Amino acid sequence: MSWRKDQGRAERGYHHGNLKEALLQAALDLISKKGPAGFTFADAARMAGVSPAAPYRHFRDRDELIASIAQRGFEQFESLLTQAWDDGRPDTVTAFERVGKAYLAFAREEPAFYSAMFESGLPVDSNPTLMAASERAFAIIRAAAERLAALAPPGMPRPPAMMMALHIWSMSHGVASLFGRGDAARRKLPMSPEDLLEAEVLIYLRGLGFPTERRPGTAAADDKPAGEKAGPWGKPK
Amino acid sequence: MSWRKDQGRAERGYHHGNLKEALLQAALDLISKKGPAGFTFADAARMAGVSPAAPYRHFRDRDELIASIAQRGFEQFESLLTQAWDDGRPDTVTAFERVGKAYLAFAREEPAFYSAMFESGLPVDSNPTLMAASERAFAIIRAAAERLAALAPPGMPRPPAMMMALHIWSMSHGVASLFGRGDAARRKLPMSPEDLLEAEVLIYLRGLGFPTERRPGTAAADDKPAGEKAGPWGKPK
DNA sequence: GGCTCATGTAAAAGCCGTTCACATGAGCTG
DNA sequence: CAGCTCATGTGAACGGCTTTTACATGAGCC
Numbered sequence: 001m002s003w004r005k006d007q008g009r010a011e012r013g014y015h016h017g018n019l020k021e022a023l024l025q026a027a028l029d030l031i032s033k034k035g036p037a038g039f040t041f042a043d044a045a046r047m048a049g050v051s052p053a054a055p056y057r058h059f060r061d062r063d064e065l066i067a068s069i070a071q072r073g074f075e076q077f078e079s080l081l082t083q084a085w086d087d088g089r090p091d092t093v094t095a096f097e098r099v100g101k102a103y104l105a106f107a108r109e110e111p112a113f114y115s116a117m118f119e120s121g122l123p124v125d126s127n128p129t130l131m132a133a134s135e136r137a138f139a140i141i142r143a144a145a146e147r148l149a150a151l152a153p154p155g156m157p158r159p160p161a162m163m164m165a166l167h168i169w170s171m172s173h174g175v176a177s178l179f180g181r182g183d184a185a186r187r188k189l190p191m192s193p194e195d196l197l198e199a200e201v202l203i204y205l206r207g208l209g210f211p212t213e214r215r216p217g218t219a220a221a222d223d224k225p226a227g228e229k230a231g232p233w234g235k236p237k
Numbered sequence: 238m239s240w241r242k243d244q245g246r247a248e249r250g251y252h253h254g255n256l257k258e259a260l261l262q263a264a265l266d267l268i269s270k271k272g273p274a275g276f277t278f279a280d281a282a283r284m285a286g287v288s289p290a291a292p293y294r295h296f297r298d299r300d301e302l303i304a305s306i307a308q309r310g311f312e313q314f315e316s317l318l319t320q321a322w323d324d325g326r327p328d329t330v331t332a333f334e335r336v337g338k339a340y341l342a343f344a345r346e347e348p349a350f351y352s353a354m355f356e357s358g359l360p361v362d363s364n365p366t367l368m369a370a371s372e373r374a375f376a377i378i379r380a381a382a383e384r385l386a387a388l389a390p391p392g393m394p395r396p397p398a399m400m401m402a403l404h405i406w407s408m409s410h411g412v413a414s415l416f417g418r419g420d421a422a423r424r425k426l427p428m429s430p431e432d433l434l435e436a437e438v439l440i441y442l443r444g445l446g447f448p449t450e451r452r453p454g455t456a457a458a459d460d461k462p463a464g465e466k467a468g469p470w471g472k473p474k
Numbered sequence: 475g476g477c478t479c480a481t482g483t484a485a486a487a488g489c490c491g492t493t494c495a496c497a498t499g500a501g502c503t504g
Numbered sequence: 505c506a507g508c509t510c511a512t513g514t515g516a517a518c519g520g521c522t523t524t525t526a527c528a529t530g531a532g533c534c
Contacts, residue, residue: 014498015500015511036358040490041490042490051513053513054512054514056492056493057512058512138424157470159470160470166426166433167436169411169415170411170412174411177410178406179407189403190397196400196407197407199404200407203396203404204444205444207444207445208444251528251529256481277520277521279520287482289523290524291483293523295481477534478532478534479530483526484527485527486523486525488521488522489520491519491520492519493516494515494516495516499511499512503509
């Protein structure tokens with residue numbers, strides 16, 4: 001974890017050589033420790049071993065640093081979701097749930113990114129680059145919803161994919177931001193956030209007429225109308 | 238809207254007479270304008286026409302003021318939800334949806350309260366009073382879920398009310414915090430947040446086996462298994 | 475009328491964000 | 505290799521914020 005030139009500015013020469021990266025890294029550390037509000041520009045500079053004015057050579061101001069982090073966050077998020085979706089393999093529903101889990105995993109494992117992206121109070125729509133990155137991430141969910149909608153059982157009105165995508169996103173974000181992170185705003189839960197979200201999505205999909213029995217083997221094509229068997233919340237007692 | 242002693246400290250005597258209230262009010266104004274991060278203690282003092290040190294006679298620090306606001310927010314929230322739920326009249330499903338709408342309305346019309354409650358980064362669980370107020374608000378949702386669960390169609394496993402409540406809450410919070418407020422983190426939506434949430438909840442309830450045709454007349458007891466007719470997202474084209 | 479204590483003030487310390495003039499040295503140019 | 509240039513870092517300074525401390529005021533009570 002150490003670069004050629006460590007943070008102890010023991011010897012480092014006048015120039016840092018990697019300051020922009022070091023600042024982003026420091027900011028991530030600080031945000032994950034103290035939230036996006038608690039993070040200070042000066043602290044990041046100190047952690048990188050430079051004067052408080054140095055960061056201004058790389059970021060117009062504090063907000064731009066946070067926006068950069070959000071930007072990277074959306075990129076990693078997109079990549080994670082893409083990987084989780086895996087183009088719908090082995091079957092659409094399974095892949096869809098994997099996306100949900102990936103969403104929560106990201107919120108939990110990268111709280112700094114997540115809060116920079118969604119809780120920093122940045123005007124996302126005022127920054128086109130950021131907006132675009134966020135759209136690209138959402139596009140994964142949207143594409144998945146599209147595929148899911150396409151195999152809606154015949155005989156039922158077909159749900160609009162965009163609406164499904166927004167629904168899934170709001171569920172995921174809701175669970176993540178209310179119950180997702182280890183210590184903030186916690187509440188006693190009868191189940192893990194992951195299980196909570198999985199059940200929520202399964203019930204929702206069943207409401208759209210999708211077959212949602214647990215462990216459907218590995219079949220990619222399935223079309224039984226709706227739920228008998230155990231519900232998505234485990235065995236009925 | 239003016240108290241005996243206006244903010245212009247023209248004459249006001251040494252003592253304000255109502256400072257605590259004035260500070261809370263000023264903070265609400267400021268938070269709704271600039272978000273909980275942009276709000277400053279000194280600004281509130283200025284707006285109330287007192288010195289920057291005066292607030293410390295009423296609040297241990299800035300965080301305690303924000304916590305007070307969150308506290309009041311939860312109280313108003315509870316009262317609003319109680320009113321919307323109206324003990325399940327005229328029928329459980331209708332009342333349930335009214336609760337969802339009330340949730341969004343609160344987030345939209347009281348953004349200052351809402352963000353103090355959910356987005357201020359306060360450690361809710363470290364403040365027992367605040368925690369209790371938040372529990373009381375959630376209890377409304379929980380009670381509604383309980384009633385709803387009780388009339389789950391026979392022959393299906395009965396969903397745990399607590400889980401339902403958490404699901405509904407996460408949907409509401411997800412929609413509210415992603416799409417709810419007028420200008421922050423906005424995104425182009427094909428429908429209003431209210432309609433989005435209503436459809437989401439209806440689909441979810443249908444997934445639990447509840448009858449969810451639109452406008453079921455006024456009957457309080459209804460029990461047709463699940464959806465034919467139009468879906469919750471309007472007429473299928 | 476006089477006491478007392480909650481409430482407000484002034485001043486100061488320490489931190490932060492931000493700017494500006496200036497220093498440094500990495501990399502190009504000849 | 506000498507010298508120039510410009511990106512990058514420094515130090516000092518400004519104004520603002522939070523919080524503390526010693527002091528001022530006057531409302532309410534005896």
